Amino acid sequence: MSLSRDLIQRFQQIVGDEGVLYNPEELLVYECDGYVVEKKVPDVVLFPTCQQHVVDIVKTCNEFDVPFLPRGAGTSLAGGTLPVGGGVMITLTRMKQILEVNMRDRYAVVEPGLVNVHLTQHLAGSGYHYAPDPSSQGACTIGGNVATNSGGPHTLKYGVTVNHVLGVEAVLPDGSVVQLGGPVEGSPGYDLTGLFVGSEGTFGIATRVYVRITRDPVAYRTMLGVFETVHDATQAISNIVGAGIVPAALEMMDQGIVEALEAAFHFGFPLDAGAVLLIEVDGLEVAVNEEAQRIVNLCEQSGAREVRKANTAEERQLLWKCRKQAFGAIGRLSPSYCTQDGVVPRTKLPEILEFISESGKRHDIRIVNVFHAGDGNIHPILLFDERDKEQIERVLKSSDEILAKCLELGGSVTGEHGIGVEKIDFMSKLFEPDDLAVMADVRKAFNPMGRCSPQKMLPTAGACGMEHIEKDHPGRRAAM
Amino acid sequence: MTATDSQDEFTPATVAELSRFMRENSTDGRRSIVPVGGRTALNYGHSTPEDSLRVSTAQLQRVIDYPARDMTITVEAGIRMDELAKTLKAENQRLPVDVAQSQRATLGGVIATNTSGPRRFGHGTMRDYVIGISGVDASGRHFKAGGRVVKNVAGYDLCKLMVGSLGTLAIITQVTLKLRPTVASSALVWMIFPKYASIDEVLESLLASQTRPISVEVLDPKAADHVSSDARCQLPNQSPVLIIGFEGSDSETQWQIETLEQECAEFKPAATHVLNRKDADSVWKSLTEYATWSDDPLTFQANLRPSKAIEFIERATKLGVAVQAHAGNGTVVGHLSDEASTLESCQSILDELRQIARASQGNLVVLRCDDDWKAALPVFGEPEDAWPLMQRVKAELDPNGILSPGKIWKGHQ
Ligand SMILES: Cc1cc2nc3c(=O)[nH]c(=O)nc-3n(C[C@H](O)[C@H](O)[C@H](O)COP(=O)(O)OP(=O)(O)OC[C@H]3O[C@@H](n4cnc5c(N)ncnc54)[C@H](O)[C@@H]3O)c2cc1C
Numbered sequence: 001m002s003l004s005r006d007l008i009q010r011f012q013q014i015v016g017d018e019g020v021l022y023n024p025e026e027l028l029v030y031e032c033d034g035y036v037v038e039k040k041v042p043d044v045v046l047f048p049t050c051q052q053h054v055v056d057i058v059k060t061c062n063e064f065d066v067p068f069l070p071r072g073a074g075t076s077l078a079g080g081t082l083p084v085g086g087g088v089m090i091t092l093t094r095m096k097q098i099l100e101v102n103m104r105d106r107y108a109v110v111e112p113g114l115v116n117v118h119l120t121q122h123l124a125g126s127g128y129h130y131a132p133d134p135s136s137q138g139a140c141t142i143g144g145n146v147a148t149n150s151g152g153p154h155t156l157k158y159g160v161t162v163n164h165v166l167g168v169e170a171v172l173p174d175g176s177v178v179q180l181g182g183p184v185e186g187s188p189g190y191d192l193t194g195l196f197v198g199s200e201g202t203f204g205i206a207t208r209v210y211v212r213i214t215r216d217p218v219a220y221r222t223m224l225g226v227f228e229t230v231h232d233a234t235q236a237i238s239n240i241v242g243a244g245i246v247p248a249a250l251e252m253m254d255q256g257i258v259e260a261l262e263a264a265f266h267f268g269f270p271l272d273a274g275a276v277l278l279i280e281v282d283g284l285e286v287a288v289n290e291e292a293q294r295i296v297n298l299c300e301q302s303g304a305r306e307v308r309k310a311n312t313a314e315e316r317q318l319l320w321k322c323r324k325q326a327f328g329a330i331g332r333l334s335p336s337y338c339t340q341d342g343v344v345p346r347t348k349l350p351e352i353l354e355f356i357s358e359s360g361k362r363h364d365i366r367i368v369n370v371f372h373a374g375d376g377n378i379h380p381i382l383l384f385d386e387r388d389k390e391q392i393e394r395v396l397k398s399s400d401e402i403l404a405k406c407l408e409l410g411g412s413v414t415g416e417h418g419i420g421v422e423k424i425d426f427m428s429k430l431f432e433p434d435d436l437a438v439m440a441d442v443r444k445a446f447n448p449m450g451r452c453s454p455q456k457m458l459p460t461a462g463a464c465g466m467e468h469i470e471k472d473h474p475g476r477r478a479a480m
Numbered sequence: 481m482t483a484t485d486s487q488d489e490f491t492p493a494t495v496a497e498l499s500r501f502m503r504e505n506s507t508d509g510r511r512s513i514v515p516v517g518g519r520t521a522l523n524y525g526h527s528t529p530e531d532s533l534r535v536s537t538a539q540l541q542r543v544i545d546y547p548a549r550d551m552t553i554t555v556e557a558g559i560r561m562d563e564l565a566k567t568l569k570a571e572n573q574r575l576p577v578d579v580a581q582s583q584r585a586t587l588g589g590v591i592a593t594n595t596s597g598p599r600r601f602g603h604g605t606m607r608d609y610v611i612g613i614s615g616v617d618a619s620g621r622h623f624k625a626g627g628r629v630v631k632n633v634a635g636y637d638l639c640k641l642m643v644g645s646l647g648t649l650a651i652i653t654q655v656t657l658k659l660r661p662t663v664a665s666s667a668l669v670w671m672i673f674p675k676y677a678s679i680d681e682v683l684e685s686l687l688a689s690q691t692r693p694i695s696v697e698v699l700d701p702k703a704a705d706h707v708s709s710d711a712r713c714q715l716p717n718q719s720p721v722l723i724i725g726f727e728g729s730d731s732e733t734q735w736q737i738e739t740l741e742q743e744c745a746e747f748k749p750a751a752t753h754v755l756n757r758k759d760a761d762s763v764w765k766s767l768t769e770y771a772t773w774s775d776d777p778l779t780f781q782a783n784l785r786p787s788k789a790i791e792f793i794e795r796a797t798k799l800g801v802a803v804q805a806h807a808g809n810g811t812v813v814g815h816l817s818d819e820a821s822t823l824e825s826c827q828s829i830l831d832e833l834r835q836i837a838r839a840s841q842g843n844l845v846v847l848r849c850d851d852d853w854k855a856a857l858p859v860f861g862e863p864e865d866a867w868p869l870m871q872r873v874k875a876e877l878d879p880n881g882i883l884s885p886g887k888i889w890k891g892h893q
Contacts, residue, residue, distance in 0.1 A: 102785075442641065
C-alpha cells in the first residue's frame, strides 16, 4: 500500500510537517519493535501532540479507508507495533505530559507517551510511586503498558498494570472519544477500563490514563539466595510460595546470566552457583525481619549454599540494576538471542526448568534463564548466531516446544509480553473456537471495521495482509 | 428438566445441559433469562420482565481444582461464599473480599454484582482476584477467558468484563481465583470525634501515616449505633465514628495500633477503642453486612473521590440518611430513613446527593428499593459517556436481548 499525496497532505495539515514521516529511509526505524523476527515498514508515521490530533488522524484514516495502529516506545517483544498490511502508524511519544497528580485521592492523570519511570521519578519524595515496574521502564510508555498489561519484578506483590489503572480516555477506531472509568473508583455498567487494558491496540488509542499511585514501603529486605543447582532454586521458590509468603519480588537468574552480569557489573556474584534468587520483602519495619528470616530458613531447607543480604541501600540498588539490565549483558554471551515469555503454575517451575535444559540439549542450543519466578513467569533466553540459518531453525523449534510444555503444565504462552503477531498461532491452542468467537464479538463492539491494529491478538480466518511480512531477521532480540 | 424445575426456574445439573438449554432458547421461544445464584441481590438493578425464566447455578458448586501451593483455586460459580471460605481456610488461604450474607451468596453472584466491603481499601475488589472465567452466553456458547496461572495476558480479559455485568452478558459457570494467605491477626481501632471536620483531617493525615490500614471506615451515629449493637459490642456512637482496620502478624498489628493512636492524638478523638480477636471479627462482620441491613425504603451507593466523602456524608446525614463510608475508597453506602416514605421525597434526596457526587466526577447508584419505584428512578444515575459503547458490547454478545434485559439500561435490551 502506498498512500496518496492527498492523504499525506491531510496529515500534514493535522500535525504539521514536523509530525509526519514518509521518506523510506526515515520509516526504516519503524519497521519493527523489540520483536525483530518480522518486519514491515508503515506507509507513514505520525506524531500527534494532543488528543484532537489523534481524533483527526483516525477520522481521516476512516475516510480514506486505510489501516492504522498506535505505537509507544516500540519496546514490545511480541510485534505489537508491526503494521501488518502497512498503513498509518500513530506514535504517541510526543504526548507525554503528566496532566495531574492528586495525592489526596491517590491518582495521577498522564498522557500515553509518558515514559513509565518518569512518573515514579516525578513522585519521588512524595511517599508515593507508580507500582508497575517493567524492566523496560526507562523506555516504555504508560500507553504501551496499558495496551499490553505489563508486569514487572514487583508486580508479584503489587499486581500488574490493570490493577493500577482507574480509567482510560480513548479515541475509538471510528474517531469518537470515550472516557472509561476515571478518578473515582466504581462507575455504573461494565468495567471497560479493565477490558481495554491488555487489548494490545485493537480497541482504540489511549490518549489519557488515570492511574492509582501507591504508598512507598517503609522498609525493605533484599536477599540473594545462592544455590548449587537450578533445581534447588526452583524448589525454594515453590516452597516459599507454598508456605503462603508473597514477597515483593522473587526473581531467578541462572549461572549463565550470573556470569554475564558479573562480567558487566562486578557485583561479586558467585560464579560457580547453579542459580541465584533475588528476593525482596517490603512492608513495615516490624514485619520485614520476621518475613525475611522465614525466607532464609526456607531457602536453607531447600539446599541453599548461602543467603546473602543487601546491607545498604546502594547494594540493593546495584542488585536491582543488575537484574533490570540483565538483557543488556547477554551481548557478552552471544551475538543474538531470543526470549520466550511462558507461564506455569508456580509449583511446576522445577519441571519446566528441567524441560528447558533438556530442550536446549536436544536442539544443541544454549539457553540461559532470568525471570519473574514468584509469578511462574519464565523467560528462557535462547542464544544463537543469526548467520547460521540452521541454528535459527533449531532455536524456533526449541521455543515452540517450551511454550507447548507450558500449556501442557496448565500455564500460558504469555505472562506479560502479549500475543501481538508473534504468538497468534498459539491462540487456537489456548482457546476453543467459541472462546475466540466471543472475543471477536467483543472486539467488534470497539472496532467493527477492523481498521485499528488489524491482524493482532486474534487469529482471523482468511487473514489478508500477512503476505507483506518478510521473515528476514530472526534475531529475536527480546528481553524480560 | 430436572426435579427442581418449574415453569419459572431451571436448574441445570451440568454446564453442558445449561449450554444446550440456552442454545435451544435462543432459536426457539427466546424467553428472557435471569441468572440466579444465592438470591441475595436479585433486587439490584432495574426490574427484568416478569415472565423471565430464572436459571439457577445451585447445582454447579464443585471445587474443580485446588492446587493450594500455587495459591489458586478453580471452582464452579454456584459455590456459596462460606463454603469457599471454609475450603480455603483449611489451607490457610482466603479470598480477601468482604461479602454480605456469605452463607447464601454464591461466587458467581458476587462477581456479577461486584460485591465488596471494608477490606477493599487494602485488598482491592473481585477484579483483582478473578484470573480465569467460563460462562455460557445467550446463544449457548460455552466460552472461557484467562486461565489458571496468576499472570497471563493471552486474549482479551473477559474476566474484567464479567465482573459487575449483572447477569446481562453471560451466565458465569466457572471461576479461577488468585488467593492470599490468611493473616495471624486483625484489629480495628474505633474512634469517635465531635465533628466530621476532625475526621476529614485524620483522613488527610493517613496519607502520610506510618501505618498501612486495610480499611478506613466512617459511620454516622445512626450507622454506628446499628453496627455496635449488631456486633454486640458496646461502642460509643453519639458522634461520628472513624474505624481503621489492620491485619498482619501479631507484632505488625500491635505496632500499627500503637502508632495510629499516637498519630491521631493531635486530632483529639473523644474516645478510642481497640477491638481485637472476637470483637474485631464481629465488628468486621457487621461492617460487611451493613449494606444489606435495613427495612428502610431505599439503599444507595455513592462512588466519590475520597476527598469528597466527608462533605457528602454531612449532607446525607442532614437529609436523614444513615451512612457507612469505605472512606479510603470514596464509597458511601446510605440507607434512607423511614421518613422518606414517598417516592417523591426519596427522589428529591437522591437528586440532591447525586448532584454532589457528580460535581466531582462521582456517581450514585440505587442498590435496593421497592420494584414499583424503579420505573421512576435513575437506578444507575445519569447517562455516562461510555454507555453507548457498553450497549454495543451487550448487543454483540446478546443480540436478541435474552439475558436480564433492561437490568442496567431500562428499556434497552
Ligand atoms: C529490555 C526489555 C525489558 C522488558 N521488560 C518487560 C517487563 O519486565 N515486563 C513487561 O510486561 N514487559 C517488558 N518488556 C516489554 C515491553 O517493554 C512492554 O510490553 C511495554 O509495555 C511496551 O511499551 P511501549 O511503549 O514500548 O509500547 P509499544 O511497543 O510501542 O507498543 C506495544 C503495544 O501497545 C500498543 N499501544 C502503544 N501505545 C498505545 C496507546 N496509547 N493506546 C493503545 N495501544 C497502544 C501498540 O499498538 C502495541 O500493540 C520489556 C521489553 C524490553 C525491550
